[in-house]
Amino acid sequence: MLPKTACRTQCRAAAVAPGSQCDVLATFDHLPLLNKRILITAPRQYASKLTPLLVDAGARPTWVPGVAISRLSEQQHWQQLDHSLQQLESYSHLAFTSKNGILAVLERLAALHGGPEEAVQYVQQSGIKLCALGADGQVLRDAGLQVHVSPKEASTKGLAAELAATGQAAGAHILCPVPHVAGGLVEPPIVPRFMDALAAAGADAVRVPAYLTSLGLPGPECCAKEAALLQQGYFDAIAFSSTAEAQGLCLLMGGKEAVVSAVQQHCTVLAAHGPYTAAGAGDVLGLPVPIVSRNFSTFNGLVAALADALH
Incomplete structure (x- = not known):
């Protein structure tokens, strides 16, 4: 058995504070x-x-x-995503559950509308409200889009609770771009529970595959x-x-x-x-x-x- 540390040194008890870095010149x-x-x-x-x-x-x-994250590989999934993205005006909210979903949707919108600027303009004109978790929202802001809902708890559970607490869930029509899980993996319960929570809060939530999650190697x-x-x-x-x-x-x-x-x-x-x-x-x-x-x-x-x- 290999030793767990080559040279064990007494480490400082303080952990790395969120949003900070260790001292570059630290011993x-x-x-x-x-x-x-x-x-x-x-x-x-x-x-x-x-x-x-x-x-x-x-x-x-x-x-x-x-796991590996990649673009959708099956035509039927592309078609589902394209169909949903071409009628954003029919939805009240676009609820992202990951940064990967945001990137996939922005990429596909750019392909459908002739470029990134045209895609942003289309989203803005659709009137849809954008929902993102924590730091993921910065991707939308960097693209020139507003994040309308960003829950205090950066999780799908937190997002569902935020929409319900602010009265935005009841009667809402919410598009949820989520991963398509393949390659021998079983879909974890996170997304199904999110969809159930939205439905329980009175929303008509629609899931659509946005990217592929498969075995990492x-x-x-x-x-x-x-x-x-x-x-x-x-x-x-x-x-x-x-x-x-x-x-x-x-x-x-x-x-x-x-x-x-x-x-x-x-x-x-x-x-x-x-x-x-x-x-x-x-x-x-x-x-x-x-x-x-x-x-x-x-x-x-x-x-x-x-x-x-x-x-």
């Missing part, structure tokens, strides 16, 4: 995640945001994408070395940013039993970006997820939670 003993080996399973689009924050805190992350052979490291106890923690990533990790690393056995044998700690991901990943693995970001509007919250627990 090693002041880095809250110094030499902590963290397996991250986020797709490329999110791993590229999380990894620098972990490195900045002194961690040594390893990336094995449990072609097969287990692509991460055989990392799977061996997991079995040897190399990692201090595994960090999930979505429930589907836990499914993908099991498919890529020898199955649920192999992953669970390694985690239990070596006391590898599980971490999650927010309580809903923690609950979902815990259900997939049948294990507790003790490290949970309290602020999950950005990945700073996850890094802070890891630093708090592992320093």
